[in-house]
Amino acid sequence: MKYPNKIPHRYIHVPKPFFNSHMKKIVIIDYGLGNLRSVRKGLEHAGANVIISSDPEEIKSADGVILPGVGAFRDAMKNVESLRSTIDEYVASGKPMLGICLGQQMMLSTSEEGGLTEGLNLVKGQVLRFPHSDLKVPHMGWNSIKITQQHPIFNGINDGSFVYFVHSYYVDTTDKNTLISCEYGTEFAAAIVNDAGNVVGTQFHPEKSGDTGLKILKNFVAMC
Amino acid sequence: MLTKRIIPCLDVTLDEEGGTVVKGIEFVDLRKAGDPVELAKRYNEQGADELVFLDITASHEGRGTMVKVIERTANEVFIPLTVGGGINSIEDIRQILRAGADKVSINTAAVKNPDLIKESSDIFGAQCIVTAIDCRRNLDVENNPNKTILELEDGTPAWYEVVIYGGRQPTGIDAVQWAKKVEELGSGEILLTSMDKDGTYDGFDIPITRKLSEELEIPIIASGGVGNPEHMYEGFTKGKADAALAASIFHFGEYTVNDVKEYLKEKNIPVRL
Numbered sequence: 001m002k003y004p005n006k007i008p009h010r011y012i013h014v015p016k017p018f019f020n021s022h023m024k025k026i027v028i029i030d031y032g033l034g035n036l037r038s039v040r041k042g043l044e045h046a047g048a049n050v051i052i053s054s055d056p057e058e059i060k061s062a063d064g065v066i067l068p069g070v071g072a073f074r075d076a077m078k079n080v081e082s083l084r085s086t087i088d089e090y091v092a093s094g095k096p097m098l099g100i101c102l103g104q105q106m107m108l109s110t111s112e113e114g115g116l117t118e119g120l121n122l123v124k125g126q127v128l129r130f131p132h133s134d135l136k137v138p139h140m141g142w143n144s145i146k147i148t149q150q151h152p153i154f155n156g157i158n159d160g161s162f163v164y165f166v167h168s169y170y171v172d173t174t175d176k177n178t179l180i181s182c183e184y185g186t187e188f189a190a191a192i193v194n195d196a197g198n199v200v201g202t203q204f205h206p207e208k209s210g211d212t213g214l215k216i217l218k219n220f221v222a223m224c
Numbered sequence: 225m226l227t228k229r230i231i232p233c234l235d236v237t238l239d240e241e242g243g244t245v246v247k248g249i250e251f252v253d254l255r256k257a258g259d260p261v262e263l264a265k266r267y268n269e270q271g272a273d274e275l276v277f278l279d280i281t282a283s284h285e286g287r288g289t290m291v292k293v294i295e296r297t298a299n300e301v302f303i304p305l306t307v308g309g310g311i312n313s314i315e316d317i318r319q320i321l322r323a324g325a326d327k328v329s330i331n332t333a334a335v336k337n338p339d340l341i342k343e344s345s346d347i348f349g350a351q352c353i354v355t356a357i358d359c360r361r362n363l364d365v366e367n368n369p370n371k372t373i374l375e376l377e378d379g380t381p382a383w384y385e386v387v388i389y390g391g392r393q394p395t396g397i398d399a400v401q402w403a404k405k406v407e408e409l410g411s412g413e414i415l416l417t418s419m420d421k422d423g424t425y426d427g428f429d430i431p432i433t434r435k436l437s438e439e440l441e442i443p444i445i446a447s448g449g450v451g452n453p454e455h456m457y458e459g460f461t462k463g464k465a466d467a468a469l470a471a472s473i474f475h476f477g478e479y480t481v482n483d484v485k486e487y488l489k490e491k492n493i494p495v496r497l
Contacts, residue, residue, distance in 0.1 A: 035352075037298045037324035071349040102349075136443045136466055138351055138412055142273055142496040143226045162227065162496040164304060166351045166412075184226060208304050208326065210268070 023049040024224045027062035030054045031079040042207040046218035056086040064224030069102025073113040096223045104201025125173030135185045138168045145180045153219045163204035227494045229273040229467035232474045261296045270481035279309030291323045298324025331356040332388040345410025355411040359384040359399040360419040372400035374431045391419040417448040425451025433463035453487035
C-alpha cells in the first residue's frame with residue numbers, strides 16, 4: 001500500500017514551545033567546537049530551558065551549568081581560561097554543574113594530554129593516557145558501569161547499564177570523589193563528584209547513551 | 225566490558241521531489257518507508273549502537289538537505305551518528321558536526337589531501353574523524369615489491385589497493401600502509417570496506433580486516449559483504465574488528481539489529497542488549 005507523502009496539515013498536532021518560570025534554566029558553556037545540539041536536545045527532552053552561551057552573566061544566573069567537551073585538553077583549557085573566575089564563582093554558589101567527557105577531565109587538577117597542563121582543579125586528581133596494550137585507544141563504544149557511590153544524578157540507574165564512551169585519556173581520582181567506575185584494561189573513574197557534591201562529571205556521553213543517558217540528564221535537571 | 229558495536233548504514237539520497245530517501249529499504253510497515261529519520265528511530269529501538277548516514281547525492285543541494293536530516297535525527301535519536309559522503313573541507317566538517325553529527329567519515333578527500341585528516345583532527349578532535357578506506361584485492365604481487373602482501377583464504381598472495389570515487393578509481397596505494405598513515409595523522413577510527421566483498425552477502429573480507437585490526441591502535445569498523453549474523457561473528461573473531469557495519473540485511477527486514485545481537489551473545493561476543 002502506498003501512503004501519501006504529504007499528510008494534510010490539520011492532522012498534525014505541533015505543540016508550541018513555551019517557556020515559563022517553572023522551567024530550569026540550564027546553560028551549556030560554549031567555548032568552541034563540536035556537537036552541542038545533542039546535549040541541548042537531551043536537556044530539552046528533560047524539560048529544561050537550554051541556553052548555549054559564554055556570557056558570564058548568563059552562566060552565573062543559571063540553575064544548572066553543563067561543561068561540554070570535545071577536542072584536546074590544552075586547547076579547551078585555553079578557550080575556557082577567560083571564564084575561569086566565572087566558573088569558580090558559580091561552583092562556590094553550590095548550584096549544580098555537570099562536565100561531560102573532556103568537560104569532566106577539565107575539572108581535575110592536571111592532565112598529561114599535550115604536555116602536563118593544569119585543569120580547573122574542582123576535583124583533586126589527574127588525567128592520564130591509557131597505557132599501550134592490546135586494547136584499542138580511543139576507548140570507543142558502549143561499556144558497562146559500576147556504581148560505587150550513590151548520588152542523585154544516578155537515581156534509578158542500575159549497575160551494569162551500558163553507556164557510550166569515546167576517549168583516550170582517563171581520570172584518576174580518589175574513591176571519595178568517584179561515583180562510577182568502569183573497566184577498560186584498568187579500572188577508571190567514569191563519573192566523579194567534588195567534595196561539596198554539586199559538581200559532577202561523566203567520562204561517558206549521556207547525550208549519546210540512549211535512554212540511560214536521557215535519564216541521567218533528567219536527574220541532573222531535577223537537581224537544579 | 226567494552227561491547228562490539230553493530231552499526232546500520234543508511235545511504236541517503238534525494239527523490240524526484242527533492243525529499244530525502246534511504247536507498248534499498250524494503251520495510252512495508254513504515255508510514256514513509258524511505259524517511260531517514262524514521263529509520264534512524266527504528267534502528268535505535270532495535271538496539272543499534274551507532275548509525276552511519278552516507279550522503280550519496282554528492283551535490284550542493286543534497287548537502288543542504290542532508291544537514292536538515294542530521295538536525296532532525298539528532299533531535300530525536302540519542303546514539304552516536306556518523307555522516308559521510310562528499311566531505312572535502314574543514315567547513316564541510318564544521319557544518320555537519322554543528323548540525324548534530326558526532327563523527328564525519330572522510331574518504332576520497334583524505335586520499336587526495338591527507339592534511340585534511342591532520343587539520344580536522346587537530347581542530348575537532350581525533351574522536352570525530354573517521355577515515356573510510358575502500359580497497360580492492362590486487363593479485364599482481366610480483367611487480368609490487370613494496371606492498372604489504374597478505375594471504376587470501378585459499379592461500380593466494382595479494383595486496384590490497386586503495387580505491388577512490390566509490391571504487392571506480394585505483395590509486396596504487398597500499399591499504400595497510402595508508403591505514404597506518406591515517407592513524408598517525410590523527411584519525412580516530414577506520415571504516416574499512418573491501419570492494420571485492422561489498423554487495424556479495426558473502427561475509428567480510430577477513431584477511432585485510434584482521435591485518436588492520438592487529439596492526440593499528442585505533443578501532444576498525446568492518447564493512448562490506450554481510451549476509452547473515454554469522455558473518456558478523458566471523459568479522460569479530462577471525463577479523464578481530466571492533467565494530468561491524470551493514471546495510472542490506474537490516475534494510476530488507478530479514479534480521480533486526482536485536483536478532484544479530486542475540487545471536488552474537490549466544491556465541492559469547494560481548495554486545496549491548
